[in-house]
Amino acid sequence: xxxxxxxxxxxxxxxxxxxxxxxxxxxxxxxxxxxxxxxxxxxxxxxxxxxxxxxxxxxxxxxxxxxxxxxxxxxxxxxxxxxxxxxxxxxxxxxxxxxxxxxxxxxxxxxxxxxxxxxxxxxxxxxxxxxxxxxxxxxxxxxxxxxxxxxxxxxxxxxxxxxxxxxxxxxxxxxxxxxxxxxxxxxxxxxxxxxxxxxxxxxxxxxxxxxxxxxxxxxxxxxxxxxxxxxxxxxxxxxxxxxxxxxxxxxxxxxxxxxxxxxxxxxxxxxxxxxxx
Amino acid sequence: xxxxxxxxxxxxxxxxxxxxxxxxxxxxxxxxxxxxxxxxxxxxxxxxxxxxxxxxxxxxxxxxxxxxxxxxxxxxxxxxxxxxxxxxxxxxxxxxxxxxxxxxxxxxxxxxxxxxxxxxxxxxxxxxxxxxxxxxxxxxxxxxxxxxxxxxxxxxxxxxxxxxxxxxxxxxxxxxxxxxxxxxxxxxxxxxxxxxxxxxxxxxxxxxxxxxxxxxxxxxxxxxxxxxxxxxxxxxxxxxxxxxxxxxxxxxxxxxxxxxxxxxxxxxxxxxxxxxxxxxxxxxxxxxxxxxxxxxxxxxxxxxxxxxxxxxxxxxxxxxxxxxxxxxxxxxxxxxxxxxxxxxxxxxxxxxxxxxxxxxxxxxxxxxxxxxxxxxxxxxxxxxxxxxxxxxxxxxxxxxxxxxxxxxxxxxxxxxxxxxxxxxxxxxxxxxxxxxxxxxxxxxxxxxxxxxxxxxxxxxxxxxxxxxxxxxxxxxxxxxxxxxxxxxxxxxxx
Ligand SMILES: Cc1cc2nc3c(=O)[nH]c(=O)nc-3n(C[C@H](O)[C@H](O)[C@H](O)COP(=O)(O)OP(=O)(O)OC[C@H]3O[C@@H](n4cnc5c(N)ncnc54)[C@H](O)[C@@H]3O)c2cc1C
Ligand SMILES: Cc1cc2nc3c(=O)[nH]c(=O)nc-3n(C[C@H](O)[C@H](O)[C@H](O)COP(=O)(O)OP(=O)(O)OC[C@H]3O[C@@H](n4cnc5c(N)ncnc54)[C@H](O)[C@@H]3O)c2cc1C
Ligand code: SF4
Ligand code: SF4
Ligand code: FES
Numbered sequence: 001x002x003x004x005x006x007x008x009x010x011x012x013x014x015x016x017x018x019x020x021x022x023x024x025x026x027x028x029x030x031x032x033x034x035x036x037x038x039x040x041x042x043x044x045x046x047x048x049x050x051x052x053x054x055x056x057x058x059x060x061x062x063x064x065x066x067x068x069x070x071x072x073x074x075x076x077x078x079x080x081x082x083x084x085x086x087x088x089x090x091x092x093x094x095x096x097x098x099x100x101x102x103x104x105x106x107x108x109x110x111x112x113x114x115x116x117x118x119x120x121x122x123x124x125x126x127x128x129x130x131x132x133x134x135x136x137x138x139x140x141x142x143x144x145x146x147x148x149x150x151x152x153x154x155x156x157x158x159x160x161x162x163x164x165x166x167x168x169x170x171x172x173x174x175x176x177x178x179x180x181x182x183x184x185x186x187x188x189x190x191x192x193x194x195x196x197x198x199x200x201x202x203x204x205x206x207x208x209x210x211x212x213x214x215x216x217x218x219x220x221x222x223x224x225x226x227x228x229x230x231x232x233x234x235x236x237x238x239x240x241x242x243x244x245x246x247x248x249x250x251x252x253x254x255x256x257x258x259x260x261x262x263x264x265x266x267x268x269x270x271x272x273x274x275x276x277x
Numbered sequence: 278x279x280x281x282x283x284x285x286x287x288x289x290x291x292x293x294x295x296x297x298x299x300x301x302x303x304x305x306x307x308x309x310x311x312x313x314x315x316x317x318x319x320x321x322x323x324x325x326x327x328x329x330x331x332x333x334x335x336x337x338x339x340x341x342x343x344x345x346x347x348x349x350x351x352x353x354x355x356x357x358x359x360x361x362x363x364x365x366x367x368x369x370x371x372x373x374x375x376x377x378x379x380x381x382x383x384x385x386x387x388x389x390x391x392x393x394x395x396x397x398x399x400x401x402x403x404x405x406x407x408x409x410x411x412x413x414x415x416x417x418x419x420x421x422x423x424x425x426x427x428x429x430x431x432x433x434x435x436x437x438x439x440x441x442x443x444x445x446x447x448x449x450x451x452x453x454x455x456x457x458x459x460x461x462x463x464x465x466x467x468x469x470x471x472x473x474x475x476x477x478x479x480x481x482x483x484x485x486x487x488x489x490x491x492x493x494x495x496x497x498x499x500x501x502x503x504x505x506x507x508x509x510x511x512x513x514x515x516x517x518x519x520x521x522x523x524x525x526x527x528x529x530x531x532x533x534x535x536x537x538x539x540x541x542x543x544x545x546x547x548x549x550x551x552x553x554x555x556x557x558x559x560x561x562x563x564x565x566x567x568x569x570x571x572x573x574x575x576x577x578x579x580x581x582x583x584x585x586x587x588x589x590x591x592x593x594x595x596x597x598x599x600x601x602x603x604x605x606x607x608x609x610x611x612x613x614x615x616x617x618x619x620x621x622x623x624x625x626x627x628x629x630x631x632x633x634x635x636x637x638x639x640x641x642x643x644x645x646x647x648x649x650x651x652x653x654x655x656x657x658x659x660x661x662x663x664x665x666x667x668x669x670x671x672x673x674x675x676x677x678x679x680x681x682x683x684x685x686x687x688x689x690x691x692x693x694x695x696x697x698x699x700x701x702x703x704x705x706x707x708x709x710x711x712x713x714x715x716x717x718x719x720x721x722x723x724x725x726x727x728x729x730x731x732x733x734x735x736x737x738x739x740x741x742x743x744x745x746x747x748x749x750x751x752x753x754x755x756x757x758x759x760x761x762x763x764x765x766x767x768x769x770x771x
Contacts, residue, residue: 023499037456041550043558044456068558084456086493216549216559219454219495220681221464221521222541228532233525238683252532255634259534263560270555 002085005058007078010140013065014108015074016050022057024049024087030115031093031210031242034061035218037084038072045069046215046237048112049088062111062140068267089218090241093208095119099182102205103149104130104196106167106188110141112210113187118148120185126150128179132167132192136160168195181205186245190254197245209245211236213256228252290392291320298614302584305468305552308611309373312402314354321349324394327386332396335384337731340364342381342396349399358407361400366440366482367433367730369408369475372401374466375727376605408478417487418446424744427452427511429496429684432460433726434517434717436483437733438740443486445741450511451483452494457548460519462726464548465540465575467582470608473547497687502713512747513712513740516699517733520678520718526570530628531674535562535636539571539579539675546582564670565589568639569617570625571675572602577609579673580617591617592667596624596644596657620667622646624659629666638666678723688713698722706736714740 006018024034033048051060065074076082093116103117110131121127129149133139135158146152154162155170163170167188175181184207186196193209200207213225213236220238227236228249234240294310295301301308312320324346332342340361348357361368375381377397385393407413424447428435431453443449457463459476484490496502496518505511523538525531542561545551549559563586569579572595584591593612595602598621602609613619622644631637643663646655680697692700692709699708699715706714716732718724 023494027499041553041557043549084493086454086456086495087498089495089498216541216544217455219498219521219683221523222544223523223525223538224541226525226532233527233531238681249532252634255534256532258634259562260560263554263562267555267558267560 002082004076004078004080004082007076010062011138013074014138014140015063015065017061017063017073017076018058019061019082019085020057021059021085024085025052025054025057025059028052028059028088029092030095030119031112032088032090033112033218033241034059034085034087035089035215036061036069036073036082036086038069038076039083042072042083043069044084044216044218046089046212046218048210050111050114051118052115060111062108064108067264068270071268086218089237091239093119093185093242095123097124100126100128100180102128102130102171102181102184103145104132104167104171104184104186104188105145106132106186106192107134107138108140109186109188109192109210110139110145113185114141114144114148116185117145121148121150125183126180128174128181129153130155130167130171130174131162132156132170132188133161134158166195167192168199171196172199175199175203175205184208184245185210185242190250190257193245193248194250197248197250201246207245208242209248210241211243211248211253212241213253214259227256285323285325285387286391288319288323290323290395291316291398293395293398298611298616301469302615305585307472308469311405312398314352314402314406317349317399317402318352320395321346321399323387324350325386331384331386332381332394335381336364337380337727338364338734340381340400345403346394346396346399349403354403354406355412357403358412361403365400365730366437367479367726368400369404370433370462370471370479371727371730372397372399372404373471373475376725378606380727408475413482413485417485418444421446421448421487422744423750424448424512424747425450425510426740426744427505427509427514428517429502429514430454430460430517430519430717430719431458431480431490432517432519432717432729433462434519434719434729434733434736435460435515436480437730438515438517438714438716438737439488439733440483440486441734441737442740443483443488445737447741447744448487448489450489450491452496452500453490453492454495455548456492458490458492460517464544465578467543467547467578469581469585470578495683497683502684502688502691506712512744513714515706515733515736515740516684516708516713516715516719517717517729518681518684518719519729520680520723522679522681523674524677524679525674526625526676528625528627530630530636533628533630533636534634535564535670536628536672536674537562539569539575539673540678542579542673543575543582546586552586561586562671563588566667566669567591567671567673568667568669569593569673569675570639571595571677572597572604573675573677574604574608575678576673576675577604577612577617579675581608581612581615583671583673584615584617588671592620592669593617594620594623594625594639594641594667596622597654598622598646601654622657623667624657626664628672636670636672638668639672640664640666678718680719680722684719696722701736704735705739706732707739712743714743 225236230247345360382393550557551561629638644657717729
């Protein structure tokens with residue numbers, strides 16, 4: 001059904017898939033995601049749609065292997081199918097002319113940021129991409145992002161490429177140096193989004209983040225994806241996944257992501273992979 | 278007729294054979310085992326075959342109850358099934374989960390002086406009899422029409438509407454958001470109360486009737502209702518999306534680890550088979566002490582499900598008294614027998630943090646029953662200063678469900694009420710938009726399987742009438758299946 005028509009390895013443990021899914025391709029807008037199930041006993045888990053092509057009826061997914069489900073997905077080859085793919089879910093990104101838009105990616109976050117940067121540029125924004133990664137090897141989609149931005153800056157934790165340090169500090173430096181920034185979108189690991197929000201709060205730059213709580217149905221039915229925004233409970237799958245970064249309670253989300261740590265470890269061990277490998 | 282000889286009330290209502298409580302909490306197998314043919318016939322003999330059978334009025338789908346019971350008396354179980362299936366295509370399900378004590382059995386004449394006839398148990402027996410023998414009463418329609426109907430949601434409302442319309446020869450497609458059809462029947466009601474194989478079989482019968490089922494399609498996201506009409510060539514739409522939006526208590530600590538909505542807890546266990554983890558990939562967290570909050574069927578199901586996942590203790594907290602619990606009596610008794618501890622007149626006010634984001638307990642306040650409220654039930658009022666903490670590491674909040682807005686918010690002109698439920702005519706399911714019908718929990722708010730089925734049935738009749746008013750088709754509709762089932766294996770051109 002949802003056939004993988006193309007597969008590429010972008011970086012260690014990061015895989016790019018082009019998946020046949022005409023209905024989702026037709027309706028997809030930046031910021032939306034799909035839920036997948038790889039096999040019969042498999043978990044339902046979310047991945048952002050990194051791009052879509054109506055003409056070929058395909059969508060692009062970029063998955064980082066972190067546990068059992070993403071591990072199973074990585075094993076699928078071109079020509080094989082994903083059992084279930086449902087979407088496009090979530091609210092689309094608000095795309096409009098803001099002026100200069102900063103798109104800040106941490107690691108795998110480059111994939112969900114790509115369609116946003118592309119659309120932001122299309123509607124006449126000046127787009128500056130801040131691309132952060134652990135090291136040079138972990139940088140993904142640099143070329144693609146350079147095509148949809150006016151300026152692309154790189155930060156790596158170990159200094160193997162670009163700025164030596166975290167991407168939030170790179171952003172701070174450039175803003176301090178006078179780089180304009182009317183609106184920011186940050187996608188990446190929670191600590192990275194939290195750090196970016198600390199910077200943009202200082203400079204009063206409205207900032208959107210994309211949250212990644214654990215999900216089950218993705219349609220608002222289970223409430224498992226609830227996050228606290230502005231003190232109120234919101235369901236990330238229908239009210240988000242994008243929220244005002246300055247209003248998000250990152251700490252409670254970080255706790256919630258640890259809910260199944262022991263079980264995740266158990267699942268990985270059963271699958272014969274040491275956890276955290 | 279033989280029954281004149283049997284004196285009413287001489288034979289008592291036959292009890293339902295069941296797994297002993299101590300055994301059944303160790304497994305997810307069905308709790309009640311069903312009547313044998315002998316028991317069924319003994320029970321059937323109790324029916325008075327009333328000239329004015331009030332029981333029929335108590336059944337939302339008006340099954341001809343005395344007729345089917347007569348067939349049981351005669352030992353003609355297939356005939357009994359045929360009679361039931363005239364009005365109810367999901368008999369094996371209703372026989373199990375209908376609140377019979379409030380419906381058909383509540384108004385059974387026998388109930389006035391003695392105990393009512395066990396109509397639900399007989400219905401289940403008959404349905405299981407034909408199921409067990411692989412006899413399908415579903416026959417594909419002999420003639421087909423050129424009309425196409427889209428059904429949104431595969432719960433009891435959608436399944437019933439689909440079945441009725443398919444029998445009339447229309448071409449019917451069900452769109453379901455989840456990867457498996459059945460709605461609450463598969464993700465909510467647990468295996469030990471309604472085996473999923475039964476739901477699967479009923480869905481198989483629909484397929485025999487020619488109904489197509491497309492899972493993984495969220496209407497309002499994957500396809501819009503207006504696209505179903507304008508691009509996919511559907512002539513009418515039925516919305517049966519259920520009441521799938523969990524309410525929380527809106528008290529501090531609700532986002533602590535260990536706090537679940539009943540929907541999430543039950544979906545993980547039932548649909549995703551977390552009770553088989555790690556053989557299945559979806560985990561569920563059940564700690565030593567589990568607290569379930571609520572008093573309805575959902576709360577009871579959550580408590581009994583938790584009990585089967587080996588905690589030390591499962592308590593059920595309800596803010597009114599036992600007499601006000603909306604759950605079915607039979608299920609309340611089952612829960613008690615199995616060891617669920619009931620703490621009535623107890624209202625949670627705060628979830629207690631262990632200090633690291635994990636749940637350590639729930640702070641509650643004692644309640645007293647005050648004056649009756651609008652619903653006629655005595656309103657619980659908190660007792661000042663009676664706060665206490667119930668220790669627990671897992672909580673399941675089961676305090677009701679509201680209406681999901683995905684369909685309504687993406688369908689211009691579709692009217693909803695102040696609760697977010699879709700406004701539809703009771704007799705026909707017709708909404709504020711021509712050609713769009715709705716029924717089940719999305720219209721009434723959380724109700725029952727049989728009411729959802731009744732709504733699906735009425736809407737199907739109204740949709741059939743509506744389809745007759747349409748002008749003949751001129752062009753062939755685009756084949757939807759081609760969109761949904763892309764050619765497999767093909768490599769796209771570069
Ligand atoms: C809206 C959204 C979009 C996402 N987009 C992407 C994407 O484009 N690319 C990508 O690589 N990842 C993405 N994720 C994260 C991805 O869903 C998780 O990494 C994946 O579910 C982990 O499953 P696992 O079995 O491999 O790992 P597990 O062993 O289950 O868990 C490993 C880690 O992933 C977290 N996790 C577990 N289950 C989930 C879940 N259902 N949802 C979110 N996090 C979970 C755990 O907290 C843990 O830290 C997205 C998440 C969300 C909510
Ligand atoms: C735990 C629990 C126990 C219960 N026990 C009983 C009982 O013992 N007896 C009884 O009579 N009743 C019981 N009920 C109530 C009963 O299950 C419901 O009233 C009934 O299922 C409602 O049927 P429905 O067809 O309206 O909706 P549902 O059964 O809720 O089905 C709706 C379906 O629509 C799908 N859907 C939603 N939105 C979309 C969309 N946008 N696109 C596509 N698909 C969509 C959903 O995924 C779902 O599958 C119980 C309910 C629960 C939750
Ligand atoms: S469908 Fe329900 S209400 Fe109707 S006869 Fe059967 S058990 Fe009674
Ligand atoms: S009301 Fe009771 S006794 Fe009379 S026909 Fe119906 S089931 Fe039989
Ligand atoms: S994933 Fe279930 S409500 Fe969001």
